[in-house]
Amino acid sequence: MRFHGLCGAAALTLALSSGAFAQQANLDLVEPVAEYKLYVSEQVSKLVMDTTAFTAAVKAGDVAKAKALFAPTRLSYEAIEPIAELFSDLDAAIDSRADDYENGEANPEFPGFHRIEYGLWEKNSTDGLAPVADKLLADVKELDSRIAALTFPPEKVVGGAAVLMEEVAATKISGEEDRYSHTDLWDFRGNFDGARKIVDLVRPLIAKKEAKFLKTVDANFAQVDGILSKYKKGDGYVTYDKLTEADRKVLATAVNTLAEDLSTLRGKLGLD
Amino acid sequence: MLDPTDPIDSVPNALGRRYLLKGLGAAALGGALVVDGTSAAATEIAHRSVADAPIDGTASPNDRVPYLGVHQAGVVNPRPANGMLASFSVRAETLDALEDLFKTLTMRIAFLTVGGPEPQLDPKLPPADSGLLGPIIRPDNLTITVSVGASLFDERPWLAPLKPKHLLRMTGFPNDALDAALCHGDLSIQICANTQDTTIHALRDIIKTASRQLVLRWKQEGNVPVVAPGLDGRPESARNFLGFRDGSANPDSSDATAMESIVWVGKEDGEPAWALGGSYQAVRIIRNFVERWDRTPFGEQERIFGRTKISGAPLDMPDGHESDVPDYAADPEGKKTPLDAHIRLANARDSAAARNLILRRPFNYSNGVTKSGQLDQGLLFIAYQANLESGFIAVQNKLNHEPLEEYIKPIGGGYFYTLPGIRDAGDHLGSALVTAARGASR
Numbered sequence: 001m002r003f004h005g006l007c008g009a010a011a012l013t014l015a016l017s018s019g020a021f022a023q024q025a026n027l028d029l030v031e032p033v034a035e036y037k038l039y040v041s042e043q044v045s046k047l048v049m050d051t052t053a054f055t056a057a058v059k060a061g062d063v064a065k066a067k068a069l070f071a072p073t074r075l076s077y078e079a080i081e082p083i084a085e086l087f088s089d090l091d092a093a094i095d096s097r098a099d100d101y102e103n104g105e106a107n108p109e110f111p112g113f114h115r116i117e118y119g120l121w122e123k124n125s126t127d128g129l130a131p132v133a134d135k136l137l138a139d140v141k142e143l144d145s146r147i148a149a150l151t152f153p154p155e156k157v158v159g160g161a162a163v164l165m166e167e168v169a170a171t172k173i174s175g176e177e178d179r180y181s182h183t184d185l186w187d188f189r190g191n192f193d194g195a196r197k198i199v200d201l202v203r204p205l206i207a208k209k210e211a212k213f214l215k216t217v218d219a220n221f222a223q224v225d226g227i228l229s230k231y232k233k234g235d236g237y238v239t240y241d242k243l244t245e246a247d248r249k250v251l252a253t254a255v256n257t258l259a260e261d262l263s264t265l266r267g268k269l270g271l272d
Numbered sequence: 273m274l275d276p277t278d279p280i281d282s283v284p285n286a287l288g289r290r291y292l293l294k295g296l297g298a299a300a301l302g303g304a305l306v307v308d309g310t311s312a313a314a315t316e317i318a319h320r321s322v323a324d325a326p327i328d329g330t331a332s333p334n335d336r337v338p339y340l341g342v343h344q345a346g347v348v349n350p351r352p353a354n355g356m357l358a359s360f361s362v363r364a365e366t367l368d369a370l371e372d373l374f375k376t377l378t379m380r381i382a383f384l385t386v387g388g389p390e391p392q393l394d395p396k397l398p399p400a401d402s403g404l405l406g407p408i409i410r411p412d413n414l415t416i417t418v419s420v421g422a423s424l425f426d427e428r429p430w431l432a433p434l435k436p437k438h439l440l441r442m443t444g445f446p447n448d449a450l451d452a453a454l455c456h457g458d459l460s461i462q463i464c465a466n467t468q469d470t471t472i473h474a475l476r477d478i479i480k481t482a483s484r485q486l487v488l489r490w491k492q493e494g495n496v497p498v499v500a501p502g503l504d505g506r507p508e509s510a511r512n513f514l515g516f517r518d519g520s521a522n523p524d525s526s527d528a529t530a531m532e533s534i535v536w537v538g539k540e541d542g543e544p545a546w547a548l549g550g551s552y553q554a555v556r557i558i559r560n561f562v563e564r565w566d567r568t569p570f571g572e573q574e575r576i577f578g579r580t581k582i583s584g585a586p587l588d589m590p591d592g593h594e595s596d597v598p599d600y601a602a603d604p605e606g607k608k609t610p611l612d613a614h615i616r617l618a619n620a621r622d623s624a625a626a627r628n629l630i631l632r633r634p635f636n637y638s639n640g641v642t643k644s645g646q647l648d649q650g651l652l653f654i655a656y657q658a659n660l661e662s663g664f665i666a667v668q669n670k671l672n673h674e675p676l677e678e679y680i681k682p683i684g685g686g687y688f689y690t691l692p693g694i695r696d697a698g699d700h701l702g703s704a705l706v707t708a709a710r711g712a713s714r
C-alpha cells in the first residue's frame with residue numbers, strides 16, 4: 001500500500017499530469033460507477049420509505065415506535081453519506097448535530113434526524129416535532145430526486161470509501177453522533193457497509209496489482225465485523241455505551257488504518 | 273542591567289534590526305513615536321511584512337515595538353513567533369469605570385511593552401508580578417492590541433450611539449459549528465511576542481491588574497513557525513498546519529498608503545469621529561482536520577488552495593515564486609487554477625474584488641486531543657480591515673461551500689473594533705470614545 005513511498009515521484013507526475021492513464025482509468029470505472037449509482041438509488045429509495053414511516057410515528061405522537069425506527073431509518077443514509085454530502089445544504093438539514101448551532105439544542109434552527117432524536121430521548125416526547133418531521137421527509141425526498149439527476153463523479157465515488165472512514169474516525173468513534181440515543185453502532189454498520197461496497201465494486205480493477213493492499217483492507221473490515229457482531233441485539237445493536245474500552249480501541253485502530261489505506265484507493269485507480 | 277529610571281534608552285545597542293524597522297515603519301504609518309533615531313538600517317529590511325515567517329536567530333528579548341502612535345501596535349507589524357487572542361466580558365457600568373479600565377490597560381501596555389524592573393513589594397503580600405519572566409521584564413517584541421465588541425455598546429445605552437457602523441455580533445456561516453464558549457466578547461486583547469512566556473506573562477498581568485472590570489471568557493494561543501533565512505534572501509510566508517504557505521498574497525503591510533485604505537478607518541469611511549485610526553478585527557478559531565488532510569492526494573491539496581505546496585507559487589505559474597500574481601483572465605475555465613480554489617474565490621483579482629482586501633494575521637494553534645482521539649489543531653485566523661462588511665464578511669461569503677470546507681471547521685471567534693492608537697504618553701486607549709460619550713451625555 002505504500003506505493004507512493006517506492007515510486008513516489010513517478011506516481012505523482014502521473015497523477016498530476018492526468019492524461020492517458022487517467023482516461024483509461026475513467027473508462028475502466030464506467031461500470032463500477034454505474035453499479036454504484038444503482039446501489040445508491042436503492043439505498044435512497046429505502047431511506048425515503050423508512051423516513052416516511054419514521055416521521056409518521058413522530059407525527060402520531062408514538063414515542064416508542066419512533067424510537068424503534070430511528071436507528072434503522074438512518075442506516076441507508078449513513079451508507080451513502082459521501083454522495084449525500086455532495087449536497088451540503090441537504091446534508092446539514094438532514095444530519096447536522098447540535099454542535100453545528102451556536103446555542104446547541106436550544107437553537108430553533110437545529111433540524112433533522114438529531115433534532116428529533118433529542119426530543120425522543122431527552123424529552124421522551126414528540127412535542128413540537130411535527131414540523132421538523134415534515135421538513136425531514138421533504139428533504140429526504142429532495143435528496144432522492146437530486147441524486148437521480150446526478151452524474152456521479154468517479155473520484156467522489158472511489159474517494160467515498162475513505163470519506164466514510166474519515167467521518168467515523170473524526171466524529172463518530174467518540175459516540176457524539178447519536179449522543180441522545182447511543183445508537184452509534186447502527187451508524188457504523190451503515191458507514192462500513194457503504195465503504196466496503198465501494199471497495200468491492202472496484203476490486204476487480206486492482207485485484208491483481210494490489211492483492212496485498214486488498215488483503216489488509218479486508219482484514220480490517222473483518223475485524224470491524226467481528227466487533228460489531230459481538231454487540232448485536234435482535235435486528236440491531238446494543239447502545240454504544242456498552243462497548244468495552246478494549247473493543248473501542250480495536251475499532252478505533254481499524255477505522256484509522258482503513259482511513260489511511262483507503263485514502264490511497266483513488267491514486268491506485270489513477271484518479272486525480 | 274536595565275536602568276529602571278529610563279528603560280527606553282537603556283537598551284538601544286541590543287535592539288535588533290527588526291526593531292529599527294518597526295520604529296520607522298510605524299512612524300511612516302502616521303507619526304508613531306520613534307524611539308531610536310537611526311534610519312540607515314531601515315532600507316536593509318524594508319520588506320518585512322505581516323505574512324513573513326520570523327527568521328531563525330533574529331529575535332531578541334530586547335526587541336521593542338513602540339506602543340505609541342496614531343494606530344495601535346500589533347496590526348501591521350510583522351508577526352513574532354507567538355500570538356494569543358483573549359476575549360473578556362467587561363463590567364464597567366459607568367463611563368468613569370470604562371475610562372478607568374482603558375487607563376489601566378494603557379498603563380500595563382506602557383510598562384509591559386517597554387520593560388523594566390518589576391516593583392518589589394513587602395514579602396508578606398502576594399508579589400506584584402507573576403515573576404515568570406524574572407525580576408526585569410524585557411519587551412521581547414511584545415504588542416498588546418485592544419479591541420471592543422458590539423456587546424460593549426449594545427448593553428450600555430450611554431455608549432450605544434457611538435458603536436462603529438459595521439460592528440455586529442458574529443453570525444454563523446454555513447460551515448460553522450460555533451461553540452458559544454469560544455465566541456464573542458465585550459473586549460478582545462491580542463497579545464504577540466517572540467516567546468510564549470512573554471504573552472502568558474502579559475495576560476496574567478492584565479488579569480491581575482484589571483480584574484475589577486474584566487472577566488476572561490476564552491482565549492486561544494498560536495504560533496508562527498520560525499524559518500531559516502531563504503536562500504535567495506526573499507522573505508517567505510510562514511506555513512500553516514496544512515503545510516501551505518499562508519499570507520503570500522497578503523497586502524504589503526509595510527506600504528503605509530495601502531494600509532491606510534485597506535486596514536485603517538479614515539474620514540471617508542463614515543464612521544463615528546472617535547473611531548478614526550482604528551480597524552475592524554475579525555477573529556475565527558478554525559479547526560483543521562489534519563489527519564484527513566494528510567490522507568488527501570497531493571494534487572488535490574494544491575487544487576483546493578490554487579497554489580503549489582512546496583513554493584507557494586500560483587498554479588498557473590508553478591515554477592514561479594509565491595509572490596507571483598495569478599492570471600485568471602487567461603484561465604477562464606479554471607483549467608490551471610480551479611474556479612473554486614481557495615485563493616481564486618477569496619480574491620478573483622478583478623476590480624470588484626479589490627474592494628474586499630483584508631490584512632490576515634493568523635497563528636497556528638495546537639491544543640490537545642478531541643473526543644475522537646484526533647489532533648485538535650487549526651488556525652487562529654485574525655484579519656484586519658477598514659470595513660468589516662466589504663472585508664471579512666464579503667470574503668467569507670465568497671468562500672462558503674469551497675472544497676476546503678471538508679477539512680476545516682470554524683468553531684469560535686468574534687468581531688471587534690480595534691481602538692485607535694495611544695497617541696502620546698499623556699493619552700490613553702479609548703480616550704476619543706470616552707470624550708465623545710461624555711459630550712453626548714451632557
Ligand code: HEM
Pocket residue numbers: 512514516517518519520521522556558559560577579614615616618619630650651653664667668671680
Ligand atoms: C483554516 C482556514 C484557512 C486556511 C488553512 C487558509 C489558507 C490559505 C492559503 C494557504 C492561502 C494561499 C496563500 C496566501 O495568499 O496567503 C490563502 C489565501 C487567502 N485566504 Fe485563506 N485560509 C483559511 C481561511 C481563510 C478565511 C476564513 C478567509 C477570509 C474570510 C481567508 C482569506 C484568504 C484570502 C483573502 C487569501 C488571499 C487570496 C489572494 O489574494 O490571492 N482564508 N489562505
